[in-house]
Amino acid sequence: MLHRVAVPAGVLAAVAGAFAYVGAVDPNHPGHYPVCPLYRLTGLYCPGCGGLRSAHEFIHGDFLAALQDNAIAVVGYLAFTVVWTVWVVRAARGRPARIELGRVQLWGLGALVLVFTVVRNLPFGGWLHP
Numbered sequence: 102m103l104h105r106v107a108v109p110a111g112v113l114a115a116v117a118g119a120f121a122y123v124g125a126v127d128p129n130h131p132g133h134y135p136v137c138p139l140y141r142l143t144g145l146y147c148p149g150c151g152g153l154r155s156a157h158e159f160i161h162g163d164f165l166a167a168l169q170d171n172a173i174a175v176v177g178y179l180a181f182t183v184v185w186t187v188w189v190v191r192a193a194r195g196r197p198a199r200i201e202l203g204r205v206q207l208w209g210l211g212a213l214v215l216v217f218t219v220v221r222n223l224p225f226g227g228w229l230h231p
Contacts, residue, residue, distance in 0.1 A: 106192050
């Protein structure tokens with residue numbers, strides 16, 4: 102049974118290590134992480150801008166600040182948790198970990214990210230700025 106969950110456990114270890122690093126090294130202090138190249142060149146926020154600050158706040162339990170820094174990233178953290186849990190349960194039972202998204206779901210996710218990106222860069226979308 103342990104060999105069945107080895108890969109999901111490895112993925113969790115990698116993600117936990119990354120979150121531990123971001124939790125320990127505050128992205129709000131300059132010099133530790135690179136600046137977003139899109140923001141540096143254009144002044145526009147990409148869908149990932151504020152993601153490290155969001156992860157830092159999330160790790161420290163400040164969920165409102167995490168949502169303020171990057172709401173779509175917080176949704177991603179929660180989605181990862183659900184998908185990883187399903188993966189582990191299916192792997193432990195010896196079943197393949199299939200999560201099949203159809204064309205409609207993929208286009209819907211893409212549209213959500215696009216709308217988030219556009220709105221956060223419009224004047225009335227200032228509440229989505231990191």
